[in-house]
Amino acid sequence: MSQILTDEQARDAVTAAVLRIVPDAEIDTLDDDEPIRDAFELDSMDFLSFVELLSDGSGARIDEEDYPRLTTMADCVEFLTHRSA
Amino acid sequence: MADFRMPSLGADMEEGTVLEWLVHPGDTVHKGDVVAVVDTAKAAVEVETFVEGVVTELLVDVGSKVPVGTPLARIADHQHAAPPKTAVTPEPPEHAVPPEPPERQRPPEHPVTPLIRTLAAELGVDLASVTGTGAHGRITRRDVQRAAAASAQTPVAVAEAPPTTPEPSRRPVTPYARRLARELGVDLSTVVVDDVIDADDVRRAAARPATSPPPEPAIRPAPAAAPRPATEPPSAPAGRPGDSHDRMRETIGRLMARSKREIPHYYLSTTVDLAQARGWMQERNRDLPVGERLVLASLMLKATALAVRKHPQLNGFWVDDAFVPGTGVHLGVAISLRGGGLVAPAIHDADRLGVDELMSAMRDLVTRARAGRLRGTEMSDPTLTVTNLGDQGVESVHGVIYPPQVALVGFGRVVERPWAVDGMLAVRPVVSLTLAADHRATDGFSGGRLLATIDQLLQRPEEL
Numbered sequence: 092m093s094q095i096l097t098d099e100q101a102r103d104a105v106t107a108a109v110l111r112i113v114p115d116a117e118i119d120t121l122d123d124d125e126p127i128r129d130a131f132e133l134d135s136m137d138f139l140s141f142v143e144l145l146s147d148g149s150g151a152r153i154d155e156e157d158y159p160r161l162t163t164m165a166d167c168v169e170f171l172t173h174r175s176a
Numbered sequence: 177m178a179d180f181r182m183p184s185l186g187a188d189m190e191e192g193t194v195l196e197w198l199v200h201p202g203d204t205v206h207k208g209d210v211v212a213v214v215d216t217a218k219a220a221v222e223v224e225t226f227v228e229g230v231v232t233e234l235l236v237d238v239g240s241k242v243p244v245g246t247p248l249a250r251i252a253d254h255q256h257a258a259p260p261k262t263a264v265t266p267e268p269p270e271h272a273v274p275p276e277p278p279e280r281q282r283p284p285e286h287p288v289t290p291l292i293r294t295l296a297a298e299l300g301v302d303l304a305s306v307t308g309t310g311a312h313g314r315i316t317r318r319d320v321q322r323a324a325a326a327s328a329q330t331p332v333a334v335a336e337a338p339p340t341t342p343e344p345s346r347r348p349v350t351p352y353a354r355r356l357a358r359e360l361g362v363d364l365s366t367v368v369v370d371d372v373i374d375a376d377d378v379r380r381a382a383a384r385p386a387t388s389p390p391p392e393p394a395i396r397p398a399p400a401a402a403p404r405p406a407t408e409p410p411s412a413p414a415g416r417p418g419d420s421h422d423r424m425r426e427t428i429g430r431l432m433a434r435s436k437r438e439i440p441h442y443y444l445s446t447t448v449d450l451a452q453a454r455g456w457m458q459e460r461n462r463d464l465p466v467g468e469r470l471v472l473a474s475l476m477l478k479a480t481a482l483a484v485r486k487h488p489q490l491n492g493f494w495v496d497d498a499f500v501p502g503t504g505v506h507l508g509v510a511i512s513l514r515g516g517g518l519v520a521p522a523i524h525d526a527d528r529l530g531v532d533e534l535m536s537a538m539r540d541l542v543t544r545a546r547a548g549r550l551r552g553t554e555m556s557d558p559t560l561t562v563t564n565l566g567d568q569g570v571e572s573v574h575g576v577i578y579p580p581q582v583a584l585v586g587f588g589r590v591v592e593r594p595w596a597v598d599g600m601l602a603v604r605p606v607v608s609l610t611l612a613a614d615h616r617a618t619d620g621f622s623g624g625r626l627l628a629t630i631d632q633l634l635q636r637p638e639e640l
Contacts, residue, residue, distance in 0.1 A: 113514075114316060115316055116351070117348065117349065117350075117351055117354070119348065120348045120349060120350045120351065120372050121351060122350065125350070125351070125352060130351035130352055131351055132355070132514070134512075135471050135473065135566075135567050136471070136538070136539055136542045139466070139469065139471060140539075142466050143466040143467045146465075146466050153466060154462065155458060155461050155462070155469065
C-alpha cells in the first residue's frame, strides 16, 4: 500500500502546502537551498500547519523528530521521496 | 426594539467603519451572532450582537465611518417586529462567511474577501474584470493593484529588460530579496536585472542614491497578505491618508504611548526549566497526528491562565483609579500580522480549557487574526495578555502593558543552557519568563508570586 513519491510530486506537495498558508508566496523563485521558514516568515504555528498540509498532501507520516529535515525545498523533496505512506 | 451600536473594540478605539453587513432586515438574530464586519484602525473584526430579535433596519451604509456608540441597526423583539424596512440598501454580501468553529484549522479560502473588496472600491477597480492569480483562483491584493495600475495607464519603470517579458517590471524576486527590499526601503521596480532579483541585487540597489521614494502600497492585514509586491508602479497610491498599515501603526503607537505615559510599569523576570514540559509534550505528540500535536506555547498559556487564577489582582483592569477584577481569565494572545502590526485577541476562560482545546483555540485565533476575521468580544475582553517572541529569536521580552489591563506576561525563546541539577551540571531547555505590571494595581511581591506559580505549574505538565 506504500507509494513512493516522485521528485515532481514532492515539489508539488510542498508548493501546495506553502500556498495554503501564504497565498501570495512567490514560490517559483524559491531557491532549493533557501530555508522555507525564513523565506516565507513562517512562525511555529505556520510551520505546524505546513507540516500538517504536507503530511496530508503527500500521504507521508511526519514525526516531530523529522521537522529539522524539512528546512529547504531540497530537504523536503529528499524526505518525501524516501518516506512512503 | 433596541439598537445595535458600534462597539468599542479596544482601549483607544473612537470610531469604526462598517465593511460588510452579514444580516439583512428580516433576519432573526440571537445573542452572540455575528452581524457585521467592522474595520477598526487595527484590524477588521466580526462584531456580535447581544440583543436578540429581528433585524428591522440597517442604519449605516457599508463604508461609512462612525463614532463608537452610533446605532448601526434596529433590532425588534420577535413579537413587535414591524415589516422590515431598508433605510439603506447595502449590497448583499457576495460571500458571507460564517465564523469558523474552533476545530483543527486550515487557512480559510474565500474567492473575494471584504478587505479585497474595499481595496478594489478604493482603487476604482471592478472586481468582475479581475482575474484571480492566487491559489484556487482567488483574487489577491496584487491582482487588484495591478488592475488599478493598468487602468491608470502609468508608465512602468522599464529598462534593458529581456524582450520576452511583456511587463518588464514583473521581474521575479526571491522571497528573501523581497523582505530585504522592504527593510532597506528599496523600490523593487527600479532594480534592473536580466533574470531573478536576488538579495545581492537589492543590497546593491540600496547602496545607490535613491531616485524616487519607494512607494507605499496599501497594506492591510488581509488573507492574501505577504511581503509587499515587487510590481508597484511609481505613481501607485503612495502613503495615502487612511492607508491601512499606517493607521494600524498609528493606533498601536498611540496605545503604547498612552500605556507608557499613564501606567507606572515594573518589571520582573525569571528563568524556567522546561525539561519536564518538553519531555511530556514530545512523548504525547509521538502518538498524535500532526494536526493534534501541541507546541510549548500552549503549555505556557495554560500555566499562565491557571497561575493568574490564584493571583487575581493581576487579572483585570485599572479603571478610574481602582482595580476591577476580570470576570474570568480571558487570556490575550499577542499575534503578529503579516505585513506588520500586532493584535492581542482573547481566548475566553483559558483556565477552563484543556491543553489541547487551548492549542486548537490558539491556532484558530492566529488563522483568523491574519485573515482579519476576529470577533468583537475577542478584541475587547482580554484580562491579561501573554506575548511570546520566541519565534523571533528573542531571548527575553520586557513588554508594554495594553491599557486598561494591569499586566503582561512574556515568554522568550527556549534555549539549551547549562543548569545546576542536584549539585551537578546538566544541560536543560530553559525559557526567560517576564512580567510587566502596573504598580498602581500590584507590587513586586504579587508579581513575583505569579511568576513563581507559572514556573511550578510548568514543572508538572501532566496536571495542566
